[in-house]
Amino acid sequence: MNHSSNEKEPETIEPLRYLSKSEVATVETELLRDYRFGQQQLIEIWGHACAIAITKAFPLSSLSKKQPTLLVVCGPEQNGSIGLVCARHLRMFEYEPTIFYPKRSPQSLHQDFTVQCEKMDIPFLSYLPTEVQLLNDAYNLVIDAILGPETDHKEVKEPYAGMLVTLKQVKIPIVSVDVPSGWDVDEPAKDGINPEVLISLTAPKKCATGFSGKHFLAGRFLPYDIQKKYELNLPEFPGTECVIEL
């Protein structure tokens, strides 16, 4: 969609672009290096937008259990940090997130996000039960913020491989942040986890083509120059919203 008020040609709706793994990395590098966005700033923007998408997919009133509990499973890298910020905003939106963050990132940048969650009284689990029924009973949904586009899907190490096995069996809905964990960024996984909701950050990834569940695009901050350069053809966000359902 073009935002420039100078061009008056008739609007042809160009299809939304789905990015490959290398394109995702290139865009992020440009944002940090040329556009001078900060890493923490981006993670805050993404986590906040993710939380808003979750409130749209699962409004408080729609949750079946007595308490609005959610389990947020966070991996060691950026995807996990986005999960932490998402959990914090969900707490502000009156949900009750619990975090499982088995391998904490050593980077101080990511450690700060942990502190922010702890200070908001968000409990951290010390282990993930393998009895799936326990998870089904305790939580309304699981937010999968384990592995993102930065990970090599072929080399999923423990404890994540085991966690994914558990998650594949839960009956409660899974919401994946950016890329369903364990999926190849460029192709949908044949036997990977099957989330009910996918929240693509900034732009959808190739593996999301043909995703059959609810698909949201979250994060409204991309400079128009980058949008044009990569021909992203992002849809127009309504009003001041930072999330749109695709």
Add this chain to the structure above:
Amino acid sequence: MTAIGQLYGVDLKTCTQNSSTALCKLLFGHFSGSLKRVSEPGKQAVIPLARRDIDEELLNEYSFSVDQLMELAGLSCATAVSKGYPLQSLLKSPPRVLVICGPGNNGEDGSVCARHLKLFGYEPFVLYPKHPYKLLFQKPTIQCEKMDISFLTEMPEVDVIDEEYNLVVDAIFGFSFKGSLREPFGDILSQLKKITVPIASIDIPLGWDVENGCPDGIQPDMLISLTAPEKAANHFTGRYHFLGGRFVAPALEKFQLNLPLYPDTDCVYQLN
């Protein structure tokens, strides 16, 4: 502590051992020290508190980064502006907004606000009247430049502002401002007093004393208080007073001296 809690309608069960952080204690200190009792049920008392202390706690105890807080603050300001002055209600298309940024944090909040206004469809123009060399390398400024936001080199004349812009955002000085205005801000203040387009001030209107306001200063149409309103906000007589900067969970907010609960996922709350 429990007795005080009951008196002021605060649920102390939510303040567990773990969350008795310095922030809680600090707010509670303010709470029991200088607060007004909510004598009528349902009546909200907005009590001024040390914003500086809260910000320090957010940065130190809570390990927030300035980047994060600024992003949320700037987004709140832009959201408040779009609620008070929706795109369709303004005469120019796209509506032009003059954002005047001071040299400190208030100015940086203004810069982030400008960026979000651009994303919402407004056409912001940023002016840093005092633009020391170091500001050129500030990330918020560069992010704005890269979004094709124009930077003015000097303050436009009063009639030009009235003619060319729909709104002025005053992001010059915040709660940390003390003393008298040095140039060029004295001049800018005189000009702002003469314009007819509305002014939206972030935190503290230019020229106002942080506690006592300023009866013959600018009278902005909108005030956006970040985190919590300053004492000066009691003197605000404009149409729109928004609260922005939604940083802490409701359970902790209960200690924030009866601040209202933000609706849903909104990052602003209209106080008047």
